[in-house]
Amino acid sequence: SQTIHQWPATLVQPVGSPLSLECTVEGTSNPNLYWYRQAAGRGLQLLFYSVGIGQISSEVPQNLSASRPQDRQFILSSKKLLLSDSGFYLCAWSIGTLQETQYFGPGTRLLVL
Amino acid sequence: GEDVEQSLFLSVREGDSSVINCTYTDSSSTYLYWYKQEPGAGLQLLTYIFSNMDMKQDQRLTVLLNKKDKHLSLRIADTQTGDSAIYFCAERYGNKLVFGAGTILRVKS
Numbered sequence: 001s002q003t004i005h006q007w008p009a010t011l012v013q014p015v016g017s018p019l020s021l022e023c024t025v026e027g028t029s030n031p032n033l034y035w036y037r038q039a040a041g042r043g044l045q046l047l048f049y050s051v052g053i054g055q056i057s058s059e060v061p062q063n064l065s066a067s068r069p070q071d072r073q074f075i076l077s078s079k080k081l082l083l084s085d086s087g088f089y090l091c092a093w094s095i096g097t098l099q100e101t102q103y104f105g106p107g108t109r110l111l112v113l
Numbered sequence: 114g115e116d117v118e119q120s121l122f123l124s125v126r127e128g129d130s131s132v133i134n135c136t137y138t139d140s141s142s143t144y145l146y147w148y149k150q151e152p153g154a155g156l157q158l159l160t161y162i163f164s165n166m167d168m169k170q171d172q173r174l175t176v177l178l179n180k181k182d183k184h185l186s187l188r189i190a191d192t193q194t195g196d197s198a199i200y201f202c203a204e205r206y207g208n209k210l211v212f213g214a215g216t217i218l219r220v221k222s
Contacts, residue, residue: 006155034209038161042199042214042215043117043212043214043215044156044203044210044212044214045212046209046210049208049209057208059172059209060192090156092156092157101144101146101158101161102210103158104155104156104157105149105155106154106155107153107154107155110151
């Protein structure tokens with residue numbers, strides 16, 4: 001069966017520091033991968049999605065970037081964090097076309113101080 | 114543009130039925146989803162419905178879709194304290210899911 005991991009689970013970082021959040025998927029090949037952010041009391045906003053290694057689509061302009069160095073690894077990064085980057089970051093995967101159902105990881109809670 | 118709206122809060126007694134409502138704007142939606150988020154956790158897919166269906170039932174969950182009014186609802190029968198969570202409605206819009214802000218369901222024992 002497929003599983004999705006995210007780490008760290010919680011992160012507290014100062015403003016201006018770099019960020020690297022990692023997401024890995026097991027039990028499937030060639031997944032579509034997604035990064036979402038959930039601000040406090042809000043719904044989810046799609047940040048990036050990837051259909052393959054090195055293929056990244058950005059949904060909204062922001063202070064963040066994403067990379068996919070391996071088939072089942074998706075990384076969310078920032079060179080300099082802003083206060084507004086605080087939130088709950090969720091990684092998700094799907095298989096087949098981008099129309100397929102998405103399954104979510106446990107999330108990383110980021111607090112920027 | 115796409116938009117999904119949900120009521121923010123619902124409180125029910127244990128054993129009663131819960132109905133969580135959602136409206137969406139994209140008339141070309143193909144799939145509509147319900148996800149559950151427990152405190153501090155990721156999202157768990159509960160169920161989904163294809164836009165050519167009116168109803169889908171899965172154990173205690175019933176999804177009703179009114180395409181004319183672009184209205185989606187999730188009914189939870191015999192609501193239990195373990196059902197307390199945030200419930201997100203989502204519609205597929207192109208290559209992405211568009212989520213509502215979530216409905217907090219509180220179940221009182």
